[in-house]
Every structure is written in C-alpha cells, then in structure tokens.
Amino acid sequence: MSQHAFHGGASFEAIGVKFDSLDERSRIVDADVLDAWYDPAPGVLNSLRDNLAWLVKTSPPTHAQGLREVLAEARRLEPSQILLGGGTSFLMFLALPRLLPPRPLVLALDPCYGEYTHLVEEVLEGEISRLPLDPEADFDPDIDQLIGMAREVDMVVLVNPNSPTGRVISQGDMKRLAESLRPDQKLWIDETYIDFVPGVPTFEPLLKDHPNVIIAKSLSKHYALSGLRIGSLEMAPHLVSFLEKFSPPWSVGLPAQLAAVEALRDPAWYEAKVAETRILRQDFSRQLSRIKGCRVIHSETNFVLLHFPKGGVPELAERAREEGIFLRDCDSLTQHLKGQLLRTAVKSAEENERIVKALSS
Numbered sequence: 613m614s615q616h617a618f619h620g621g622a623s624f625e626a627i628g629v630k631f632d633s634l635d636e637r638s639r640i641v642d643a644d645v646l647d648a649w650y651d652p653a654p655g656v657l658n659s660l661r662d663n664l665a666w667l668v669k670t671s672p673p674t675h676a677q678g679l680r681e682v683l684a685e686a687r688r689l690e691p692s693q694i695l696l697g698g699g700t701s702f703l704m705f706l707a708l709p710r711l712l713p714p715r716p717l718v719l720a721l722d723p724c725y726g727e728y729t730h731l732v733e734e735v736l737e738g739e740i741s742r743l744p745l746d747p748e749a750d751f752d753p754d755i756d757q758l759i760g761m762a763r764e765v766d767m768v769v770l771v772n773p774n775s776p777t778g779r780v781i782s783q784g785d786m787k788r789l790a791e792s793l794r795p796d797q798k799l800w801i802d803e804t805y806i807d808f809v810p811g812v813p814t815f816e817p818l819l820k821d822h823p824n825v826i827i828a829k830s831l832s833k834h835y836a837l838s839g840l841r842i843g844s845l846e847m848a849p850h851l852v853s854f855l856e857k858f859s860p861p862w863s864v865g866l867p868a869q870l871a872a873v874e875a876l877r878d879p880a881w882y883e884a885k886v887a888e889t890r891i892l893r894q895d896f897s898r899q900l901s902r903i904k905g906c907r908v909i910h911s912e913t914n915f916v917l918l919h920f921p922k923g924g925v926p927e928l929a930e931r932a933r934e935e936g937i938f939l940r941d942c943d944s945l946t947q948h949l950k951g952q953l954l955r956t957a958v959k960s961a962e963e964n965e966r967i968v969k970a971l972s973s
Contacts, residue, residue: 621642621644621645622644622938623640623641623645626640626936626938639936641936641937641938641959641963641966642938642957643937643938643939643940643957643959643963643967644939644940644957645838645940645957646775646805646833646914646915646957647832647833647836647838648834648835648836648838648885648914649889649892649914649957649958649959649960649963650885651836652835652836652837652871652875653835653875653878653881653882654881655874655875655877655878656835656837656871656874656875659870659871660867660870660871664867667866667867667870668867670866671862671866672865672866672869673869674862675696675856675861676696676864676869677691679864679869679872679873680694682873682876682877683844683872683876686876687846688816688817689816689819689846692849692852693846693847693848693849694844694846694852695707695844695845695852695855695859696843696844696864697843697844697845697859697863697864698841698842698843698863698864698868699842700802700828700829700832701727701843702863703828703843703844704727704728705735706855706859707826707845708731708767708800709735709736710854710855711798712732712736712766712798713766714736715736715739716732716736716738716739716765716767717738717739717741717766718738718740718741718766718767718768718769719740719741719743719758719761719762719765719767719769720741720742720768720769721742721743721745721753721770721774722743722744722745722946722947723745723751723774723776723942723945724769724771724774724775724945725771725774725775725945741761741764742947743757743758745777747907747909747919747921747949750779750909750910751774751779751909751917752779755781755785755788755789758789759788762789762793766797766798767797767798767799768789768797768798768799768800769800769802770786770789770799770800770801770802771801771804771805772786772801772802772803772806772813772815773806773808773809773912773913775805775913775915775955776915776917776940776945776953776955777909777911777917778805778909778913778916779909779910779912780809780912782813783813783815786801786813786815787815790815790822790824790825791822793824795823795824796824798824799822799824799826800825801815801825802828803829804829804830804833805834805914805915806829807833807834807886808834808886808889808890808912808913808914810890810912814827815827816846819846819848823848823850825847826846826847827845827846827847828843828844828845829843829844829845830842830843830844831844831875833914834886835875835876835882836875836885837868837871837872837875840868840871840872841865842864842872889958892958892961892964893911893913893914893916895961895964896916896958896964896968897910897911897916899964899965899968900916900956903968903971903972905920905922905924906919906920906971907919907920907921914957914958915956915957915958916955917942917953917954917955918953918954918956919949920951920952920953920954921952923952924951925942925943925951925952926943926951928954928971929941931970931973932970932971935970937967937970939954939955939967940954940955940956941954
C-alpha cells in the first residue's frame with residue numbers, strides 16, 4: 613500500500629524542506645504544481661502584514677463561521693451548504709470515507725487528478741473504473757459513455773476543468789449526468805480550477821436541486837493562497853451537518869481565514885489576473901506548439917497539457933529539472949498513456965520562456 617499519492621512540489625528538493633535558506637527559490641521554476649504565478653490581492657497582503665504577530669499567536673474562530681458567511685454570499689449559496697477545511701485534500705480525506713460504502717466502486721476519467729485514485733484504491737481498498745480519454749478528441753469525455761458507465765458505481769468523480777487536461781465539461785452535460793444517477797449514487801465535482809474559465813460554468817446554481825452532488829472548491833489556486841490551505845465542500849445541508857460531526861475544530865488557521873475573507877472582497881483584482889493568465893497561456897501555448905513532437909492540448913485554465921505521442925516524457929522532465937525547471941510527468945495520473953503526457957503550470961512570461969527553452973533544447 614502506498615502511503616501517499618504522488619504529487620508535484622518536487623522543487624522543494626532543490627529549495628530545501630528544512631528551510632535553512634530560501635535563496636534557491638529565485639532560480640527554480642515550480643511548474644509541476646499549479647500555484648498562482650501572481651500575488652494575492654493587495655488587501656490580503658496588507659492585512660496579513662499589519663496583523664501578523666496577532667494572527668500567528670491567536671486561535672481562530674472555531675469553525676470559520678465568518679469566512680463561511682462571506683463565501684456563501686460570494687457564491688450565492690447558504691452558509692448551511694458549505695463545509696470548510698484545510699484545503700480540498702483535507703476535505704477529500706474527511707468526506708469520501710464517510711460518503712462511500714466499504715470497498716467502493718468509483719468512476720473517474722483517465723487521465724485525472726491522482727489523489728482520488730490513491731484515496732479510493734489505497735486507503736478505502738476500493739476500485740476505480742476508468743473512462744480513457746482520447747488524445748485525438750482533445751481529451752474530451754463522451755458524456756453518453758460516461759453516463760452508461762456510471763450506472764454500476766457508487767460515485768462519479770469529475771475534476772472540472774479536468775487536471776491534467778485543462779478541458780471543461782459544460783454545465784448542461786454535467787446536469788445530464790447528475791440527473792441520470794440514482795438517489796443512492798453520488799456525483800463529486802472538483803471545481804478547483806473553474807475560476808480560470810471565462811463564464812464560469814459552475815454547477816453551483818443547480819446544487820439545490822441535486823442533493824446527491826458534492827462540489828469541492830479550493831481557495832488556493834485562483835486566490836493565490838496555496839500556502840495557507842483553504843478549501844470548501846458545497847452540498848446539501850444534511851450532508852454538511854453529517855460531515856461536520858467529523859470535522860475537527862480550528863481546521864482553518866486564523867491567517868488563512870483572514871486572507872480568504874480579504875481575497876473574496878476584491879473580485880476585480882482576481883478577474884484582472886485571470887485575464888492576464890489567459891493571455892500568458894495563449895502565448896505560452898503558441899511557443900510550446902513549435903516544439904518537435906509536441907502536441908499542445910487547448911486549455912481553459914492556469915496550466916497546459918503537452919502530449920508527446922512517441923513518448924519520452926520522463927527524460928524530458930529530468931532534463932528540465934537539471935536546469936531548475938520542475939514540470940509534471942503525468943504517468944501517475946494515467947494508465948493508458950504512460951510516458952506521453954507532461955503538464956506545465958502557466959507562469960510569468962519570463963518563466964514560460966525558460967520552460968520552452970528547456971523543452972526545446
């Protein structure tokens with residue numbers, strides 16, 4: 613049994629996990645994780661800076677009540693529909709073992725975020741039923757096929773936009789899938805990257821009519837708060853009440869609660885950063901498309917998937933790492949495209965150029 617799912621973040625091997633010195637971070641491009649390339653809104657940094665000593669030494673509101681109310685207002689939900697925790701991974705490990713039966717059967721896409729596979733197969737000793745995505749179809753799932761495969765499972769898990777592909781399932785198709793499920797089946801929609809998509813095709817407006825749907829959302833990526841670890845689950849109030857019994861007090865620290873509230877109060881800052889990210893991604897994708905043997909998959913998010921049909925991704929990733937550039941080899945996210953998929957975060961223009969240069973050499 614594997615103790616942990618494989619993740620990005622290998623750049624800390626170069627920076628140093630004991631934090632003896634942070635000097636190396638200026639040389640490193642950490643594109644194997646999907647943290648924001650931009651800073652949080654100015655109000656976030658100002659509030660943290662002005663109150664740092666108090667924030668560090670003071671226990672937070674026990675269940676982040678104020679943050680829950682601010683978040684509910686921003687997302688046009690009721691506070692009773694929201695459960696907060698120290699990041700979406702924390703909430704996955706809290707919720708899925710309690711929402712699923714013993715040894716569950718769960719349907720997911722291939723490729724898809726690897727923590728779900730780890731949790732179902734290694735922790736819950738269940739089974740993942742995989743829908744292989746076709747590169748020739750730009751990794752878009754066949755919704756009718758997905759609906760057919762969903763008939764026998766306990767839960768369908770979808771990341772939308774999907775990681776690592778960056779592709780989006782429309783709200784309409786997601787609704788078709790939700791309405792095809794029996795009441796005893798659940799649909800888990802991970803919307804960690806949805807805020808980067810123009811028009812935001814979130815399932816949130818439909819949540820009240822679908823009591824078997826759970827939406828996982830992160831305040832880390834879009835709001836540039838990854839180091840503070842804040843996530844939420846949005847679902848029917850009876851599910852929130854059930855899971856709150858198992859949620860420990862103080863699961864979201866005081867600096868994180870304050871930072872999240874301040875971030876939610878400045879949507880204009882983040883809308884501008886999403887627009888900048890889109891421009892950076894488009895330019896980055898054009899440059900990447902010139903790399904020999906590389907097919908760039910059109911993304912709607914803050915990352916880009918590169919498909920190398922002839923393989924060789926592990927060697928490419930290792931060569932880039934030697935230059936201080938960390939990219940995500942996606943072998944742990946797929947069973948049927950081993951050695952072919954490489955994911956990179958969208959970074960600053962200068963860092964994007966370094967990534968292209970490393971992959972082109």
